[in-house]
Amino acid sequence: MKPIQVGLLGIGTVGSGVFHVLARNQQEIRRRAGRGIEIATVADLNVERAREIVGSDIQVVADARAVIADPAIDIVVELIGGYGIAKQLVLEAIAAGKHVVTANKALLAVHGTEIFAAAQAKGVIVAFEAAVAGGIPIIKALREGLTANRIQWIAGIINGTTNFILSEMRSKGLDFDVVLKEAQRLGYAEADPTFDIEGVDAAHKATIMSAIAFGIPVQFDKAYVEGITKLSAQDIRYAEQLGYRIKLLGITKRVDKGVELRVHPSLVPSKRLIANVEGAMNAVVVQADAVGTTLYYGKGAGSEPTASAVIADLVDITRLATADPEHRVPHLAFQHDALSDLQVLPMGEVVTSYYLRLRVADQAGVLAKVTGLLAEADISIDAVLQREADDVGGEGSTQTDLIILTHDCQEARMDAAIAKMQALPTVLAPITRIRKEELN
Numbered sequence: 001m002k003p004i005q006v007g008l009l010g011i012g013t014v015g016s017g018v019f020h021v022l023a024r025n026q027q028e029i030r031r032r033a034g035r036g037i038e039i040a041t042v043a044d045l046n047v048e049r050a051r052e053i054v055g056s057d058i059q060v061v062a063d064a065r066a067v068i069a070d071p072a073i074d075i076v077v078e079l080i081g082g083y084g085i086a087k088q089l090v091l092e093a094i095a096a097g098k099h100v101v102t103a104n105k106a107l108l109a110v111h112g113t114e115i116f117a118a119a120q121a122k123g124v125i126v127a128f129e130a131a132v133a134g135g136i137p138i139i140k141a142l143r144e145g146l147t148a149n150r151i152q153w154i155a156g157i158i159n160g161t162t163n164f165i166l167s168e169m170r171s172k173g174l175d176f177d178v179v180l181k182e183a184q185r186l187g188y189a190e191a192d193p194t195f196d197i198e199g200v201d202a203a204h205k206a207t208i209m210s211a212i213a214f215g216i217p218v219q220f221d222k223a224y225v226e227g228i229t230k231l232s233a234q235d236i237r238y239a240e241q242l243g244y245r246i247k248l249l250g251i252t253k254r255v256d257k258g259v260e261l262r263v264h265p266s267l268v269p270s271k272r273l274i275a276n277v278e279g280a281m282n283a284v285v286v287q288a289d290a291v292g293t294t295l296y297y298g299k300g301a302g303s304e305p306t307a308s309a310v311i312a313d314l315v316d317i318t319r320l321a322t323a324d325p326e327h328r329v330p331h332l333a334f335q336h337d338a339l340s341d342l343q344v345l346p347m348g349e350v351v352t353s354y355y356l357r358l359r360v361a362d363q364a365g366v367l368a369k370v371t372g373l374l375a376e377a378d379i380s381i382d383a384v385l386q387r388e389a390d391d392v393g394g395e396g397s398t399q400t401d402l403i404i405l406t407h408d409c410q411e412a413r414m415d416a417a418i419a420k421m422q423a424l425p426t427v428l429a430p431i432t433r434i435r436k437e438e439l440n
């Protein structure tokens with residue numbers, strides 16, 4: 001049978017990985033897919049660089065629309081990124097009856113509902129394994145492997161750049177900016193790295209996982225998003241002394257009133273496997289009723305690891321392209337007419353435990369006042385650590401750090417208690433609050 005014809009839009013970090021891995025493993029891939037998979041045309045604005053990568057046997061063009069318009073192309077692979085031209089191209093490819101593979105989590109988290117509806121109407125597949133945790137087959141696991149289960153929660157390290165930064169800051173004492181530059185050099189960071197460090201990229205991925213886990217539409221606008229830019233090396237050290245590591249987690253959880261969807265730095269007990277995921281590696285923990293806890297670990301970014309997921313989608317589509325569209329795996333795991341309207345809860349309603357660091361005057365009664373305010377708010381304390389006082393100069397001007405770990409309480413109650421503690425004259429600097437997840 002004639003090889004399935006692929007049009008590749010964008011041949012940067014991921015696109016070049018797709019080209020190289022497809023070329024290297026072409027026999028093995030053909031044996032698995034039952035048919036050859038051939039890149040027929042590449043579109044990239046940088047035609048010269050694209051030609052250097054693919055050589056003279058493959059057609060290279062600057063205009064991605066020419067690829068979509070080519071009737072010989074069966075599958076369009078979008079590896080440009082962003083919500084602008086990429087959205088138009090994906091919708092145009094669907095309208096032209098092409099199957100689409102994309103690694104673009106930003107696009108799917110924000111415009112997924114429109115894109116999946118268009119694909120459903122046209123009877124084509126939009127595959128996106130590379131969009132969440134790169135090379136880890138987490139979409140496949142959630143959508144197919146765990147399909148018997150009622151999923152309770154998912155917590156993941158799903159941004160390699162921030163995990164790399166936190167790991168290097170903790171283990172080598174390096175500065176944030178130095179490590180970020182290195183992550184960019186290694187091809188982990190997004191074109192705009194603020195998406196990584198402000199938690200937006202992780203929130204895109206958590207949004208997609210949330211939809212697949214709970215059968216709800218993709219709702220990035222409802223996600224709570226907090227990045228790592230305000231974390232200090234000091235908090236990383238204190239957390240360690242208390243038996244925790246700080247990780248940027250993407251969390252989505254089914255609770256009585258709806259679904260939690262949040263990304264923020266979290267203290268995680270050091271003994272958990274996920275706390276020991278270092279460098280640019282990703283890991284996702286899934287808690288489900290029948291299977292229990294499962295953990296998925298691997299490279300979530302980089303050229304060939306991400307290409308591995310893109311090509312897995314190409315193989316899936318090659319196998320499924322001829323199947324009756326009604327019997328394909330649904331885009332979001334649940335049948336498109338069976339999505340539920342479970343609400344994503346506002347952050348104030350989320351229940352979790354907390355790490356608090358207060359810079360306080362070293363005076364009698366300070367600890368009692370702070371703990372008194374927490375008791376008044378019905379927030380129970382799990383542990384307290386008080387550092388030896390620092391003399392910051394001037395008479396009576398010793399200060400100290402007071403670190404408090406709490407048990408679970410509602411975020412809105414914690415916000416109110418923090419506001420009261422902050423107003424105490426003996427609390428000398430903005431209070432640091434980091435959420436804590438036991439993940440058991």
Ligand SMILES: NC(=O)C1=CN([C@@H]2O[C@H](COP(=O)(O)OP(=O)(O)OC[C@H]3O[C@@H](n4cnc5c(N)ncnc54)[C@H](O)[C@@H]3O)[C@@H](O)[C@H]2O)C=CC1
Nearest residue numbers: 010011012013014043044045079080081103104301302306
């Ligand atoms: N780099 C990584 O490790 C991962 C990236 N992704 C996603 O994969 C996608 C691609 O990322 P990268 O390969 O890292 O980006 P990149 O910036 O390395 O490559 C993008 C390519 O698209 C080309 N391009 C830009 N506008 C174009 C247009 N209008 N027409 C044709 N070509 C155009 C650029 O010249 C460039 O070669 C993004 O959605 C990204 O979020 C997903 C997982 C991991």
Ligand SMILES: N[C@@H](CC=O)C(=O)O
Nearest residue numbers: 159160161188190301
């Ligand atoms: N910028 C992302 C790339 C993969 O999605 C990351 O750092 O994980």
Ligand code: NA
Nearest residue numbers: 129132134136
């Ligand atoms: Na993946």
